[in-house]
Amino acid sequence: MLTGALVLVLGANAAEHSNRSVVKGSKAYELDSCVEPTSVMRKLHPTFIKHQRDITVHHGIRGDKHSLSGCVDCHATKDAQGRYTPVNAPGQFCESCHEYAGVEIPCFTCHATTPTGRKGE
Amino acid sequence: MSQDIDQERRQFVSVAGLAAAATVVAPGAFLLDGSAEAGSRREPAVDKVRYGMFIDTTKCADGCTECVTACEKENGIDLLRMPEGADPEEWDRQRPRWMRTVKVKDRLTGRVSNLPMMCQHCEHPPCVDVCPTGASFRRADGIVMVDRHICIGCRYCMMACPYKARSFIHENVDQQLSIAPRGKGCVESCNFCVHRRDNGENTTACQDACSHGAIVFGDLNDSNSEVSKVLREKDNTQLRADLKLNTSVRYCGI
Ligand code: SF4
Ligand code: SF4
Numbered sequence: 146m147l148t149g150a151l152v153l154v155l156g157a158n159a160a161e162h163s164n165r166s167v168v169k170g171s172k173a174y175e176l177d178s179c180v181e182p183t184s185v186m187r188k189l190h191p192t193f194i195k196h197q198r199d200i201t202v203h204h205g206i207r208g209d210k211h212s213l214s215g216c217v218d219c220h221a222t223k224d225a226q227g228r229y230t231p232v233n234a235p236g237q238f239c240e241s242c243h244e245y246a247g248v249e250i251p252c253f254t255c256h257a258t259t260p261t262g263r264k265g266e
Numbered sequence: 267m268s269q270d271i272d273q274e275r276r277q278f279v280s281v282a283g284l285a286a287a288a289t290v291v292a293p294g295a296f297l298l299d300g301s302a303e304a305g306s307r308r309e310p311a312v313d314k315v316r317y318g319m320f321i322d323t324t325k326c327a328d329g330c331t332e333c334v335t336a337c338e339k340e341n342g343i344d345l346l347r348m349p350e351g352a353d354p355e356e357w358d359r360q361r362p363r364w365m366r367t368v369k370v371k372d373r374l375t376g377r378v379s380n381l382p383m384m385c386q387h388c389e390h391p392p393c394v395d396v397c398p399t400g401a402s403f404r405r406a407d408g409i410v411m412v413d414r415h416i417c418i419g420c421r422y423c424m425m426a427c428p429y430k431a432r433s434f435i436h437e438n439v440d441q442q443l444s445i446a447p448r449g450k451g452c453v454e455s456c457n458f459c460v461h462r463r464d465n466g467e468n469t470t471a472c473q474d475a476c477s478h479g480a481i482v483f484g485d486l487n488d489s490n491s492e493v494s495k496v497l498r499e500k501d502n503t504q505l506r507a508d509l510k511l512n513t514s515v516r517y518c519g520i
């Protein structure tokens with residue numbers, strides 16, 4: 146019930162500002178939609194990523210579009226010095242929506258938060 | 267007897283794996299895609315291939331660490347820093363090492379050999395047998411790895427491995443490469459540069475780095491591969507062959 150309400154609230158918001166969390170300067174900002182329509186991504190991105198994770202780790206399939214490194218690659222922005230800002234930093238794509246929804250992002254205790262993974266590059 | 271049990275368990279695991287794959291593939295629309303990277307694997311790894319390595323210890327130079335350095339750079343191990351206030355000796359003992367150089371001496375003859383040691387990618391891996399969660403697994407193409415999403419950090423596998431090949435991540439990690447995720451509480455070990463396998467490259471980082479040409483990597487099931495040829499030509503052995511693990515890494519000159 147609560148979850149339903151939350152989705153509705155997010156949905157209503159999204160209709161007015163469809164790119165609300167997508168940060169200017171990222172590759173994603175230039176695109177019309179993600180690898181699936183925005184409404185689908187909004188609801189199902191954890192499911193997509195989880196499926197991809199299992200087939201990647203156990204079967205080695207890396208060419209599919211629902212990869213977490215794909216999310217990071219497309220949603221990362223660079224600062225004035227040309228260094229990447231982590232996607233889970235305040236105000237960045239992953240963090241801003243998860244913060245709003247009050248949901249943790251455990252992905253990044255292990256996964257790289259910038260396309261290079263190396264600080265300052 | 268225990269062999270039979272193992273086989274049953276393996277079969278069960280592979281059937282479960284297939285079921286999981288089927289659910290992924292079922293909604294076909296998810297697989298339509300134009301954005302995939304060129305050269306990345308699109309089909310599951312298969313057991314037609316068995317990856318393996320030949321190491322010529324007669325070429326391996328005393329004190330050389332080219333392979334180890336390259337491995338640590340490739341897999342982001344060089345990004346790890348000693349936690350503040352930690353004991354340097356303890357850090358040195360416990361920090362992750364996928365590859366280490368070992369010197370062995372025959373006490374009777376005094377003959378010394380240098381060799382790099384890493385996960386031997388056993389055909390019958392004790393680390394897989396003891397893992398309570400299924401996180402430690404052998405991929406179809408013979409690569410033994412850890413699924414960190416499932417690993418609970420119990421470290422049974424570290425105790426079971428006869429080659430001391432596995433490391434545990436004790437502290438939070440703030441920098442990772444996207445090809446080598448890493449975080450507190452999981453076990454890891456050499457995975458034959460699995461990202462290179464899946465992205466259509468033919469070599470491992472250690473092999474590329476070795477200027478002495480001591481490491482040959484390839485498909486053991488392909489009789490024309492470099493590694494198969496050299497294994498046919500040169501005398502070689504498994505480390506602790508008595509354990510009957512049928513390792514995929516073979517050594518010459520020890
Ligand atoms: S060498 Fe150790 S970690 Fe590697 S497969 Fe064998 S038992 Fe497992
Ligand atoms: S530490 Fe992880 S991989 Fe090793 S036995 Fe325990 S659960 Fe399995």
